[in-house]
Every structure is written in structure tokens, then in C-alpha cells.
Amino acid sequence: MSAPSMTLLHNPASPFVRKVRVLLYETGQQDRVALQAVLVTPVNPAAELNQGNPVGKIPALRLADGNVLHDSRVILDYFDHQHVGNPLIPREGSARWRRLTLASMADGIMDAAVLMRYETALRPPDKHWDQWLEEQRNKIRRTLAELERDAIAELTSHFDVAAISVACALGYLDFRHPDMQWRLDNPRLAAWYAEVSQRPSMLETQPPV
Ligand SMILES: N[C@@H](CCC(=O)N[C@@H](CS)C(=O)NCC(=O)O)C(=O)O
DSSP, X not given: OOOOSEEEEEOTTOHHHHHHHHHHHHTTOGGGXXXXXXXXXXXXXXXXXXXXXXXXXXXXXXXXTSOEEOSHHHHHHXXXXXXXXXXXXXXXXXXXXXXXXXXXXXXXXXHHHHHHHHHHHHSOGGGOOHHHHHHXXXXXXXXXXXXXXXXXXXXXXXXXXXXXXXHHHXXXXXXXXXXXXXXXXXXXXXXXXXXXXXXXXXXXXXXXX
């Protein structure tokens, strides 16, 4: 097997990175990409990330020609165009917009959950902004409630960009915010997640303990 020609700048704790890695596993492409670990937070930028990726976030994908793709949504789309199986992002029609909207809801959960993590882990405790934290939690609660009410059948139908994104968002809540106990109000989502979290792609990409 030839050496990977692409490098994914990543950190195993990032739910955005995890989406990319899960899609790589699901489409049999994991050996095409070398992983380069990067430690980055908003108050501790990583210089090696910024070239071609001035916002300085992970994931970023360095291609063989040196060009850099970001963010996670672009990288997912790129890899979904690189395999011969059924697309995991529908190419057209209403399915495309619905599945991408579900994925965007999952990204919204991740955004709020990552920001909460920064607020609680990086900011001095006396500067924590409780109301801001509570409103981030409310974004997560509202989004979970909508997925619980409207999206279980769609998530169950196939493990594509929507399901991968929601699974990675839930995994991150378990990892960083277990105190939210999201399962209590969302039993159908919990049952769905119990199943998909056992997929090899999810087991292989679990966040560090
Ligand atoms: N919209 C971006 C979000 C990526 C993101 O927020 N990554 C976090 C790690 S989980 C990061 O790099 N944070 C560093 C920073 O905010 O400076 C995506 O979908 O890739």
C-alpha cells in the first residue's frame, strides 16, 4: 500500500474531526489520510494550522498539492466525491437539503457544546458567564428535542452525513457534558445512538478517555 498523500490536521477530542474520520471509515478511505495531531484552542492558536486555513480551526485537510481544505463540511463533501459507493451526502433534490439541514443541526449542537467547553475549561471560574452558558445549553436542548420529535425515522434510514453528524454530536455531549444527561428527555434518540455508537467507524474514533 502506498503512503497516504493527504494529511488531516486533527485532534481526537474534536467532534468536527470525528465526523470526517467516521465518513472515511464508512467509505473505506481511512488509509488515504495521514493524521497529524494539533493542539489548538481559541487562546492557544497553532501556527502550523494557519497556512491556507487562516481561521485556524480543525479539521483541516492538506492535499497532495499543498492546498488546504476546510472546514469539516467541505472536507466531508470532498471525501464523499472520492469513493465509488452510494453517496453519503445526497447529490441533489430535496433529500440533499434535508440531510444537510439535519447535519447543520448537529453542527449547531457541536458549536454550542465546544463553546461551553471553552468557557468552562479555559476561562477563569470567576469569569464564567452563567446566563451565556445556559443559553448555549438551551440551543442544544431545543435541537435535541426537534431531532427526537421529527427525525428518528430519517436518522434510522441510513448512516449518512446527517446520521454521522448527529452521532458525533451526541458522542461529544457524553464526552464533555455528561451532566446534561441528554438521554433523559430524548429516549428515542438515546435508543438510536446506542445502536449506531457500536458501528466500527464510531468505535474506532471514540474520543480519548
Ligand atoms: N465550523 C468548523 C468548526 C470547527 C471547530 O470549531 N473546531 C474547534 C475544535 S473542536 C477548533 O479548532 N477550535 C479552535 C479555535 O476556535 O480557535 C467545522 O465544521 O470544521
